[in-house]
Amino acid sequence: MKADLHGYLKDGRETLLWKLDGLGEYDIRRPLTRTATNLLGLVKHAAVGEILYFGVVFGRPFEHELPYVGEGAEPNADMWATADETREEIVDRYRRAIAHADATIDALGLDAVGRVPWWREQEVTLHHVLVHVTAETQRHVGHADIVRELIDGGVGLLPGHGNLPPVDEAWWRDHHRRVEQAALDAAARGE
Template sequence: MRNVPYTGGEKESLKVSLDRHRDVVLWKLNGLDEERARRPMTPSGTSLLGLTKHLAAVEYNWFCETFGRETEPLPFDDDDPEADLRVEPDETTAGIVAFYERARAASDKVIDELDLDSRGTAWHGATVSLRWVLIHMVEETARHAGHMDILRELVDGATGDHDGA
């Protein structure tokens, strides 16, 4: 796991911070079978795999759609605000992890190609900078990685944010 550089540039530091949390998301699924990965662990139905699906969708949305890049179909539904968090019966851990990895690669391409001051239009119509999107996604991913830490502990007692934690 890379550490955020103590004296790195702004873009590099934000990207490494995001990558650290992204890696935790994937690590939280390591070693789980399908049932445990998709098991709802809260009364609202939150699962490790559902959070991974949500994070993939919001990565595509914030980095790609905001800056006019293509995405694959995303699981958002105006009539069902939980659609992007729900794991459908035909979805698998491997499929959702692959979705997350594709979203991450597409997002990384945007990050690499644009300056921090580049502007795009968010889904709600506001103009945002790449800097703002990076900060937002560090927050979003860290928040859900923390949720995943608690869920994983409830599933099988595993804790920490990386191997050897």
């Protein structure tokens, strides 16, 4: 069971990093929602999650302090990259956070107990944390998928596995038109 859960987490991590491929600095950083969701910020945030949940929660601190997390940190500072933070630094930190998290996952049994100080019910097991972080990572992969599609139309689950029907651009334009028309027709009926 642990290997299955860990496998889903690994897939999500790989996809999240893949969403950065082929894009320039502006595109990986630009905010595409009202809340400023951006690709590099999602990676930075995912690194924080891995560090906190698989490090702090199980008494296995990460090698470096994160100035954009905790008391005194600017709200949402882990959700975007400053101009001085490089893609390489953030991706490297995420990879190191993953290695640290994987060491915790490998070292502990699913029933190992940890403590989440920022939760109301603070006592958790590795199983609970593994499910939680996997769900959160996959949620952020969904965000990244939409953001990437808004940037350049790129979609897909994993490199080489687009998981969408093999159709051309004309089909997508027609499909988009049909979905838009259905929305307009439903609105006209008052639904």
